[in-house]
Amino acid sequence: MGIEPNGRRVSVKDVAAAAGVSLGTVSNVLNRPEKVLPATREHVLAVIGDLGFVRNDAARQLRAGTNHAVGMIVLDVRNPFFTDVAQGVEDRLSEHGRPLILGNSGQDARRESTYLDLFEEQRVSGLLITPVGQVLPRLRRLRERGTAVVVVDRRTGTREFSSIAVDDKLGGRIAAQHLVDCGRRRIAFVGGPKGLNQVKHRLRGAQDVVDASPGTRLTFVETPMMDAVAGRQAAEQLLALGKRARPDAIFAANDLIALGVLQALTLAGVRVPDDVAIIGYDDIDFAASAAIPLSSVRQPREQLGNVAADTLLEVIADPAAKVRDVVLEPELVVRRSTAG
Amino acid sequence: MGIEPNGRRVSVKDVAAAAGVSLGTVSNVLNRPEKVLPATREHVLAVIGDLGFVRNDAARQLRAGTNHAVGMIVLDVRNPFFTDVAQGVEDRLSEHGRPLILGNSGQDARRESTYLDLFEEQRVSGLLITPVGQVLPRLRRLRERGTAVVVVDRRTGTREFSSIAVDDKLGGRIAAQHLVDCGRRRIAFVGGPKGLNQVKHRLRGAQDVVDASPGTRLTFVETPMMDAVAGRQAAEQLLALGKRARPDAIFAANDLIALGVLQALTLAGVRVPDDVAIIGYDDIDFAASAAIPLSSVRQPREQLGNVAADTLLEVIADPAAKVRDVVLEPELVVRRSTAG
DNA sequence: TTTCGTCGTTGAAAGGTTTCAACTACGGTT
C-alpha cells in the first residue's frame, strides 16, 4: 500500500490513471471538492484510499512558494515557562490547521543560528522567536523574503517587529519592593548572563526600588545560565561569603534558579525565609510544590503564547499590518519563601 | 537582499547567471565542493553571499524524495520527563545535522493522528513515537514507504519495530518492594488511563510484589491523565475514604501525579511520610525540590533519548537492520517522602 | 437550427533543486 508495483511512491498521476480521470481532477478533489461532480469525487476518493496516496508536502510547498508551518525558537525547552508559552502558541495555531515546528536554542547563539537557517530554507510562513544573539539583520532578511516575524518575551527596541512581552522592569520592581516591604535590606539578584534583556530589565527594576529605599543595597551575582544548576552554583558563592556578609534576601531571575538556590541553601542549613528570603520569577507550576513553596512573579504564559500566535497570524495574513508592541503585566505571588 | 529586482526569490539559476557559470556548477559548489576548481568555487560563493541566496528546502526534498528531518511525537511536552528525553534525542541528531520536528500528542489519539499525517506528508526520514492510540497499521504503512520508525518508552509487543524502553514492570516491583520494606501494608496505585502500557506494567509489577507479601494489599485509583491536576483529584478521592480506610502508602505512576497527590494531602493536613508514604516515578528534577522531597523510580532519560536517536539513525542508514529491543533498567531513589 | 452559457474536466506549465551522461580543454603518451 502506498507503493506502486514498480516501487515508486504513489503520486496524483497514479491516482488519476487508476481512476481514469485527469490529474487536474484529482487535485480538484483534494483542494476544491465542490468543483467536482459528486460521483467523480467519491470514485477518486475511493481510489486514493485503495492506493494509499498521501500528498507530498515538498511538492506542494515548492509550488506554493511557502511552507504552511510556523517556526518557533524557544530559549530553553527544559524550562516549563517556555513549554507553557509554546503550548499556548500551538493551541492557537492548531485551530488554524498550521503545524508548529519547535526549535530549542538552549540560550546558545550558534544553535539559534542553525534553526534560523533551517527555517529560512524551509520557507516557513511565520517565525516566533525569543532572541539570544544578534539576530536583527537575519530577522530583517527573513521579513524581506515574506516571512512574518514576531518577537516573544522580549522587545526589540527598534519598532520594526511586533513583539509580545511581559514588563520585566515592572516585574523586577514588584519583586524587589516585596522584599523591601518584608524588611529585607541586603538583596542579591541572581541571574545571567547579563547580556540577556530579561536579566537586564529585571535587574534594572530591582535597582530602581533599592535606589529609592534608603538603607538597602543590591548586589548582582551573575550566572552563566538560567537553570537550577546555575542556581546551586550561585548559592555556593553566597554561602562562601560567610554568615555576616551574606544577603538577607535573594531575587532570582527565574524559578529554576530560585529552586536551585533554595535547594543548596537548605542543604547547607540556612533557614528560608528566616535567614534568607527567596523570590523567583515566572511562577512555574513547580514553584508551588517546592520544599519551601516559592514566592514568585507570575507571568501570564498561556496568554503570552496565545497573543503571540494571534499576532503572527495577523502579520501572515497582512504583512503590512501595523507593528504591535504588546506588553503584559506580571503579578506578585506570595508564598512561604518570603513570608515574614 | 535575497530578492531579485523582478521580485522573485533568488534561485540557483539566478546565481548561475550572475556568476557566469552553469547551474550544475552552482549545485556542485553547494554539494560537492571538491569537484569544483577553487577559483570558481570562491567566485560562486561570493555571488551567493551577494545575492543572499538560500537553498529552497522544498525543492531539495522533492528531488531527494525524502526530508532530512526526523519527527518525534511525545506524550506530553509539559512533563519534564519527555522534554529531557527529547533533549537527549535532539543532542544526538544535531551531531548528524538532522533537525528534529517535535509534535506533542498530549495523550490525545486525535492529535497523535494529526501529527502522523503531517510527518507522512512531510516524508520525514525517521519517526520516534511514544504511541497513544492504535497506530500499528500507520506505523507499518510508514515503514513500507521507507520511513524509519522507532518506538520510545514503550514496547510494541510484536517484534516489528525497534524499541527503547525502560523496564516498567521492574520499576513497579522496585517501588512496591520499597514501600513494603518500609512496613507499609495498604498500598494505592494512582495513575491512568489504564489502557496505557506504562500504567499497566508498573501496576503489574507492584501487584507481583503485593501478591508475594502476605498481609499487604493493593488498590488501583484510576486517573484520566498523568499530570498534577489528576493527582490532586485522586488525592481528594482518597481523602474522602476517611482516616481508617485510607492507604498508608501511595505509588504514583509518575512524578507529576505524585506531586499533585503530595500537595493535596499536605494541604488537608495528612502527614507525609508519617501517615502516608508516597513514591513517584521518573525522578524528574523537580521531585528533589518538592515540599517533601519525593522518593521516585529514576529512569535514565537522556540515555533513553540518546539510544533512541542512535537506533533510529541506524535504521535510516540501513532499513533492513535487525530489530533491536533495548530495555533499560530503572533505579530506586529514596528521599523523605518514604523515609521511615 | 444555431447560438450562448454553464459546468465539469483536461493537460501543459511552473516552481527550484539535484543528478548524470555528455562535452570541452588540455597535458601527457605513443
Place this chain on the structure above:
DNA sequence: AACCGTAGTTGAAACCTTTCAACGACGAAA
C-alpha cells in the same frame, strides 16, 4: 601528429503538486 585520460563544466531530465486557460458536452434561449 594523432590519441588518450582526466578534471572541470554543462544542461536536460526528473521529482510532484497546483493552477489556469482552454475544451467538450449539454441544456436553454433565440
